[in-house]
Amino acid sequence: MPASGQHNEQAAETPDPSPELSERYGENPARFLQEDIHADSGAGTSGEFIFARIRGIESTSLARYWVAMERRLASINDREPRERVLHALAQRERYLEANGEGLAQAGMTPAERREAAAEHDAESVAVLVDEDGEAVSWSRQEGATVEASR
Numbered sequence: 001m002p003a004s005g006q007h008n009e010q011a012a013e014t015p016d017p018s019p020e021l022s023e024r025y026g027e028n029p030a031r032f033l034q035e036d037i038h039a040d041s042g043a044g045t046s047g048e049f050i051f052a053r054i055r056g057i058e059s060t061s062l063a064r065y066w067v068a069m070e071r072r073l074a075s076i077n078d079r080e081p082r083e084r085v086l087h088a089l090a091q092r093e094r095y096l097e098a099n100g101e102g103l104a105q106a107g108m109t110p111a112e113r114r115e116a117a118a119e120h121d122a123e124s125v126a127v128l129v130d131e132d133g134e135a136v137s138w139s140r141q142e143g144a145t146v147e148a149s150r
Contacts, residue, residue, distance in 0.1 A: 015030060016028045016030055017030060017069070017072050017073070017076060018068075018069065018072065021065055021068075025061075025062055025065055027062075029065065029066045029069040029070075030069055030073060032049065032050045032053050033050060033066070033069055033070050033073050033085065034073065035049060035050055037050060037051075037082060037084060037085065050085060050088075051088050054066065054085075054088045054089055054092050055088075055092065057089075057092050057096070058096070058101055058102050059096065059101045059102070060093050060096050060097060060101065063089050063092050063093040063096065064093065066089050067086060067089050067090075070082065070085050070086060070089070
């Protein structure tokens, strides 16, 4: 999710093979999945950032979108999907299925979290807006500002 204030120059230039799905999910996984997963030599970010982001995925549908994007990028780049990435995504999906989706709520069982989530309005408390005040997707942060909480 590129923003002008982020230190991530390649984010604005990351191609998005599935812009409709990225719009739907609010992020472009290619931004992370384009990275090499070898250890960082100290000269920049490492591919371990991919795995940190995977651990933060909050829904099984988003995890499945990431799997599809890894396979799509592999096809585009004439390579095989990376087993380590697919394994991490499968592991995250299993975790979410066993423990519930969304941020963990202290002291609640997975079933209680799912029930509570179903009762809540899923609308964000913050909205990104463009220069005309029109709401924009979180995946298109460039040039957007955060509007006051609703």
